[in-house]
Amino acid sequence: MIKQLLEALDRRVGFEQAQAHCDIPCGIYDPSTAQIAALTVVRMMDLMAALESGEQKSTGEFHNSMERYVTVKEEHAEKAKHEIRIIWGDYFKKDKHPNVDDLVYRIMQLGSKCRQTASREAGLELVAAINEFAAIFWETKGVKTKKANAPYAPSLEMVYPDL
Amino acid sequence: MLRILKITGQSMLPEYQDGDFVVIAAAPVFLRRLKAGDVVVFGHESYGTLIKKIERVAEDGNLIVSGTRADSLDSRRLGPIALDKVRGKVIWHIR
Numbered sequence: 001m002i003k004q005l006l007e008a009l010d011r012r013v014g015f016e017q018a019q020a021h022c023d024i025p026c027g028i029y030d031p032s033t034a035q036i037a038a039l040t041v042v043r044m045m046d047l048m049a050a051l052e053s054g055e056q057k058s059t060g061e062f063h064n065s066m067e068r069y070v071t072v073k074e075e076h077a078e079k080a081k082h083e084i085r086i087i088w089g090d091y092f093k094k095d096k097h098p099n100v101d102d103l104v105y106r107i108m109q110l111g112s113k114c115r116q117t118a119s120r121e122a123g124l125e126l127v128a129a130i131n132e133f134a135a136i137f138w139e140t141k142g143v144k145t146k147k148a149n150a151p152y153a154p155s156l157e158m159v160y161p162d163l
Numbered sequence: 164m165l166r167i168l169k170i171t172g173q174s175m176l177p178e179y180q181d182g183d184f185v186v187i188a189a190a191p192v193f194l195r196r197l198k199a200g201d202v203v204v205f206g207h208e209s210y211g212t213l214i215k216k217i218e219r220v221a222e223d224g225n226l227i228v229s230g231t232r233a234d235s236l237d238s239r240r241l242g243p244i245a246l247d248k249v250r251g252k253v254i255w256h257i258r
Binding site: 002003006007010015016017018019020089090093 | 166167168169170171172173174175176179181182183184185204210211212213214215229230239240257258
């Protein structure tokens with residue numbers, strides 16, 4: 001009753017508005033970019049290992065390919081870290097998701113290790129940690145998740161929103 | 164002094180919905196006693212007039228604010244809110 005009265009009054013005089021803003025500019029967060037970046041890291045490690053096990057190691061082709069794989073591995077490890085930092089810093093709230101801090105710290109460490117080394121084990125741990133982060137993220141959105149192998153190499157098990 | 168304001172946006176869901184009205188009080192007796200959990204309306208130089216919940220009152224008296232949703236704009240982006248920016252405390256929520 002009172003609200004209807006105020007709505008009618010608002011149409012005539014227009015009350016001042018108080019904005020209950022969500023995040024700006026877009027509020028669009030999605031961990032899939034970080035997940036794909038982590039997968040790319042492992043893929044590059046696999047390509048590096050395959051190249052290393054080949055016979056032609058002193059050719060220009062070898063060095064060219066190895067250089068490219070290492071560069072892409074570097075870029076995507078950093079990209080994964082960046083994307084996680086954005087979601088962690090802009091989306092999660094410390095008091096509501098206290099366990100995320102430790103997980104994000106672990107992801108940062110693993111991302112750095114993937115840049116510093118060619119350890120596939122570190123790459124797999126990075127993928128797993130970011131999957132864990134994705135599961136928590138989708139849970140906060142009330143979206144169920146499912147696990148499935150990525151439909152491309154390396155076909156690791158990933159967490160996907162079950163939309 | 165009392166004012167009526169209309170809420171726009173989603174950051175205070177589910178308690179405060181887009182289109183609800185609030186009555187705010189700006190009398191010093193209300194603003195001196197602000198505490199965590201109170202809902203306030205304040206002016207922000209970048210975002211205009213905002214309504215948010217007080218997370219806590221900092222030691223220097225500034226307010227750390229947030230919405231009630233995980234993706235709400237809050238003091239991490241807005242910064243601490245100085246008391247002189249507070250337009251009033253919500254004393255009546257009309258939904």
